Amino acid sequence: MTRAAPHLVLALLLAVCFTLATTIQPRTRAWSDRAKSGNVLKMLLGDGRRMFANHFFEQADISFHSGYYPSIFDQREPAGKSAMASGKDEHDAHDEAAHAKAMAFLGQPRDWIEAFGRHFRITEHTHLAHGQEREILPWLRLSAELDPQRIDTYTVAAYWLREKLGKVKEAEEFLREGQRNNPNSYEILFELGRLYRESLQNNVRARHVWEFALRKWNEQDSGGAKPDPFQREQIAVNLARVEEEAGRFARAIELLELGKQTSPNPAALQKQIDEIRQKSAPPSSAPNAPAY
Amino acid sequence: MSVILKTEKLRVEYASRELRSGIKVALNGLDLEVRSGEVFGFLGPNGAGKTTTMNVLLGFVNATGGEARLFGVDVREPIARQRIGYLPELTYYYKFLTAEELLRFYARIFGIPRSEADRRIETLLKLVELEHARGRSIKTYSKGMQQRVGLAQALINNPDLLILDEPTSGLDPLGRMKVREIIQRLKSEGKTVFFSSHELGEAETICDRVAIICRGELKAEGKVSDLVTQHQCDLEKLFLKLIGYQPQEVI
Amino acid sequence: MNNVLAISGIVIKELYRRKDFYVLFVLTALITLVLGSVSFFNDAKIVRYLKEICLLLIWVASLVIAISTAARQIPAERENRTIFPLLAKPVTRGQFILGKFLGCWLACGVALVVFYLFFGVVSESRGRSDSSTTGLTSSAATEGHAASAKADDHEGAAGGDEHHDDHAGTEHFSVLLNYVQALGLHWLMLGVVTAIVLLGSVVFSAPSSNITISFIGIIGILLLGEHLNKVALRQQQPVQGILYTTYFLLPHLEWFDIRDRVIYDQPPIAFVDCGLAALYAIAYTGLLLFVTWFVFRRKTLTL
Numbered sequence: 001m002t003r004a005a006p007h008l009v010l011a012l013l014l015a016v017c018f019t020l021a022t023t024i025q026p027r028t029r030a031w032s033d034r035a036k037s038g039n040v041l042k043m044l045l046g047d048g049r050r051m052f053a054n055h056f057f058e059q060a061d062i063s064f065h066s067g068y069y070p071s072i073f074d075q076r077e078p079a080g081k082s083a084m085a086s087g088k089d090e091h092d093a094h095d096e097a098a099h100a101k102a103m104a105f106l107g108q109p110r111d112w113i114e115a116f117g118r119h120f121r122i123t124e125h126t127h128l129a130h131g132q133e134r135e136i137l138p139w140l141r142l143s144a145e146l147d148p149q150r151i152d153t154y155t156v157a158a159y160w161l162r163e164k165l166g167k168v169k170e171a172e173e174f175l176r177e178g179q180r181n182n183p184n185s186y187e188i189l190f191e192l193g194r195l196y197r198e199s200l201q202n203n204v205r206a207r208h209v210w211e212f213a214l215r216k217w218n219e220q221d222s223g224g225a226k227p228d229p230f231q232r233e234q235i236a237v238n239l240a241r242v243e244e245e246a247g248r249f250a251r252a253i254e255l256l257e258l259g260k261q262t263s264p265n266p267a268a269l270q271k272q273i274d275e276i277r278q279k280s281a282p283p284s285s286a287p288n289a290p291a292y
Numbered sequence: 293m294s295v296i297l298k299t300e301k302l303r304v305e306y307a308s309r310e311l312r313s314g315i316k317v318a319l320n321g322l323d324l325e326v327r328s329g330e331v332f333g334f335l336g337p338n339g340a341g342k343t344t345t346m347n348v349l350l351g352f353v354n355a356t357g358g359e360a361r362l363f364g365v366d367v368r369e370p371i372a373r374q375r376i377g378y379l380p381e382l383t384y385y386y387k388f389l390t391a392e393e394l395l396r397f398y399a400r401i402f403g404i405p406r407s408e409a410d411r412r413i414e415t416l417l418k419l420v421e422l423e424h425a426r427g428r429s430i431k432t433y434s435k436g437m438q439q440r441v442g443l444a445q446a447l448i449n450n451p452d453l454l455i456l457d458e459p460t461s462g463l464d465p466l467g468r469m470k471v472r473e474i475i476q477r478l479k480s481e482g483k484t485v486f487f488s489s490h491e492l493g494e495a496e497t498i499c500d501r502v503a504i505i506c507r508g509e510l511k512a513e514g515k516v517s518d519l520v521t522q523h524q525c526d527l528e529k530l531f532l533k534l535i536g537y538q539p540q541e542v543i
Numbered sequence: 544m545n546n547v548l549a550i551s552g553i554v555i556k557e558l559y560r561r562k563d564f565y566v567l568f569v570l571t572a573l574i575t576l577v578l579g580s581v582s583f584f585n586d587a588k589i590v591r592y593l594k595e596i597c598l599l600l601i602w603v604a605s606l607v608i609a610i611s612t613a614a615r616q617i618p619a620e621r622e623n624r625t626i627f628p629l630l631a632k633p634v635t636r637g638q639f640i641l642g643k644f645l646g647c648w649l650a651c652g653v654a655l656v657v658f659y660l661f662f663g664v665v666s667e668s669r670g671r672s673d674s675s676t677t678g679l680t681s682s683a684a685t686e687g688h689a690a691s692a693k694a695d696d697h698e699g700a701a702g703g704d705e706h707h708d709d710h711a712g713t714e715h716f717s718v719l720l721n722y723v724q725a726l727g728l729h730w731l732m733l734g735v736v737t738a739i740v741l742l743g744s745v746v747f748s749a750p751s752s753n754i755t756i757s758f759i760g761i762i763g764i765l766l767l768g769e770h771l772n773k774v775a776l777r778q779q780q781p782v783q784g785i786l787y788t789t790y791f792l793l794p795h796l797e798w799f800d801i802r803d804r805v806i807y808d809q810p811p812i813a814f815v816d817c818g819l820a821a822l823y824a825i826a827y828t829g830l831l832l833f834v835t836w837f838v839f840r841r842k843t844l845t846l
Contacts, residue, residue, distance in 0.1 A: 059595075063591060063592075066807040066809075067803035067804075067806065067807045067809075071770060073770035073773045073774060074773070110772050110773075110776070111772060111791075113769075113772070113790070113791065113795060114769070114772060116798070116816070116819070117769055117795060117797065117798050119812055119813065119816040120728075120797075120798045120799070120800070120801050120804070120812060120816070120820070121803070122803050122804065122807060122809055134584075134586050134588060134589050135589060135590075135591040135592070137583050137584050137586065137589060138581075138583045138589055138592035139592060141583050141584070157584075161584060165584075165586070167584055167585070167586070170584040170585060174584070
């Protein structure tokens, strides 16, 4: 073998590797979405990242309860949403009671080990307040990073940001990010509308966004996706309020009628409809009212 | 002269899957006596039971039968090891320590006061010619240097009995010479040395008495000169005869 | 005792001359600092997530240090044959075991102090959460505390500062005590862990299998130990009996994990409870070391 032979073999092997790489690489892109993703977490964890996202969302709730939280081994009463998630829904006394009941998971200690162990655990049910709600935000941010399609994360974070921490701009940005990741989400649009109406007092933008949300809800419904009827009622009722304030009574009544179909308390909505009817007599026509 | 090391009908058995009986007899009724101030050579082929005997004497292995005593104390008692120094066949020391740290650690084990330990460490490092390398970690030492550290640690407690397991194996001629010199010097200081070896010439030169062991049994014991006279052959031929070596004809 | 201390000194020397501890510390510090530099919604006051992650890393690092250090002690002595010159000296096997345990445990303690100092610096530099919000002991206490904070506001310059200083001082002391308790209990737990791993090292021949089994076992106890009784109650006999017996026999290491109390600014634990937990840890450590000695005392060591 001449002195140049090893170098030639090396060059040949490099050429083979390069050729194979250029041939195979375009094919591999078709094998999985993972490689195409610009998101490092998606590339690393694949769909497994959603599991971590759930974990971090729960971690936010644990943080909201200052570490007082039931484990999977505790017999917890089903109470629907956590206090963190339901906070934005202006939960009433009934919700509070249900939540308190659900969180009373400790009960009497079963043995001395459990009784003694409680000295080292957090055993008081408290919620974050007075601006300390900020402590849940990193977990929600991580949850959104890991699972951008988890809608709850955006709506819950946005609520606490604008409502308790006065960070309206950050809340809007986060909701916009959520909307980019979930263009068909009526939930995010609804929350965005609330932000415009309640925090920025911009009823025009709120109305547009809620109209859009209602359209998205309908699209999903007609597509057979079974969207949340309670959410439609929420959108309709809030939108009705804006329409009423703008003097578009007919449209407001129409929206309240829509909300009544799925409302747990249709009588209250009927009362509102009656009040608007009284206010609007003689009736005025609602301009450019879209049909639903 | 008093008896420092004594074994009586010492028997050691190991469980063995290879043998039909399931038991391998490593030592079979071994009787030994080493007296104060003598250099005792413990000779035998590989697998004869030399290391097993040392393991029993040092408490690493429990005897199945018989008994072993050092200074009249059962070898299972830690106090029996207070006055002995032990040099293993190969160097087994904490490689992340320096020679000085290692000697200080063993001095502490023997409860030697700090000032006395300092003095002994100085003397021993000089004796084994490692003064220049005292601050280097042992892992950087050559094999010969490691063997010399071993010798120094075996002497840290100024022992009355030294147990050396093939102390010259793997050393170059100069290293062997130095070890022999140290053994001679210890003998002149009145120390007792019990060492195992394959080197028959070495045993002939420095030992007062030798014992030849084969397959766990004592084959001969006594002064080298007495054994040679009694069997009318040199130590090497006697050794080969006792271990049952049959020279084969060259085909 | 002299022999025990001498042997433990060697273990400590080995640990600080190896790179494990430094690597783990740098890794913990690096991850914490990187996460600490991330801004979440432009809010610089957020601190609990940092505490949570830093403490989690400290726990993982301490378990890795304790388990890997303890697991290799006896097998490495046997494999490198350093045990022979050592046991050829007047050292009993009990002293050998005790020395190894003490060395590992003290080394873990030193590592923990360094880690917790770092944790203290990180969390204090970020500024602690305003404790007026979560409540120190209960929601009632929260209200009281919030009320006192309001009262401070009203007092204003008229002597309110002194009151506020006193209050801040008490709060700082409470936080410091929390850290000390967390460190102390963590260290006690590592004592039990070290003893478990040492026992494993005389039972299992390969250190790697000991490390794996010990790690799984200890993480299992930390995560599930306190829930075994609940699981047991949902089972039929004899599984229920077996689970309940295991529940009572297991060392409840989860007691010693009071990270949540530190993260959520809870009041310190009563000293009597800490004392009882310490006794519990000492009893288990003693039991495990005794079993280790019992297994090791007649073990044949061959060159």
